Amino acid sequence: MAGVHAEVFLAAGYAAFLLCAATGIDLLARYSHARSVRYRTAGFTYHHAHDAWICPEDQILTRSETDHERRLVRYRGRSQICNHCPAKDDCTDSEDGREVVRAMDPWPHSEAGRFHRGISLVVALIAGLILSAETLRNHAPLELAVLGAALVVVALMLWHLHAAFRTTPANFPIFRPTPLSPIPKEGPRTGYRKRKEVRR
Secondary structure, X not given: OOOOOHHHHHHHHHHHHHHHHHHHHHHHHHHHHHHHXXXXXXXXXXXXXXXXXXXXXXXXXXXXXXXXOOOEEEEEEOHHHHOOOOOHHHHOOOOOOOEEEEEOXXXXXXXXXXXXHHXXXXXXXXXXXXXXXXXXXXXXXXXXXXXHHHHHHHHHHHHHHOHHHHOOOOOOOOOOOOOOOOOOOOOHHHHHHXXXXXXX
C-alpha cells in the first residue's frame, strides 16, 4: 500500500500470529483441564447440596480432606464397601476406598490455569513489544494508523489474559464450605437411582 512500508505489515502480521498462538495455548490448556476433570470423575455424579459424589455403583463418596494449600477437596468412598465392590478392579487399586479430587477454584484460577495463562500472556506481550518498536521506526500517518489498530487488538487481548492475575492470588476466590443439609428419606443415592430408572 502506498505510504506504508512492508515492514509495518510484516510486524502486524507477526503480531497477529503471536496473538493466535497465545489464544491457542489458552484454549488447548482449558480443553486439557476439562478433559482431565472428566477423566478423573467419569461415571461419578456430584451432589452439591450434600457435598458428596455418587459412584456408578450408587455408593456415596464423602469429603475426607480439604487441602487449602493445593486448593483441592478430596472425597473418598468407604473401604468396607469399595473393597467388596464387583467393579473395584476397574475403579481403584486402593484398599482405603476410591478417591475423587475436586479443585476448589474454577479455570483459570487454579494453579495450572494461571501457569498456562502466564505463558499466553508473555506471548501476547511480545506481540505488543514488537508493534511498539515499529511505532518508533515508522512515523507516517498511515503506518501509525495500522500499528495503532494492531496495538489496540493486542491491548484488549492482554487485558483479557491478565484477568486471571488481577483476581489472584491476592483476591483468590474465597472458599466457603458448603453447609451439609440433613439427608432426607430420598437421599442422593435414592434420587440418583430413580433418575437412572426414568432414563431407561
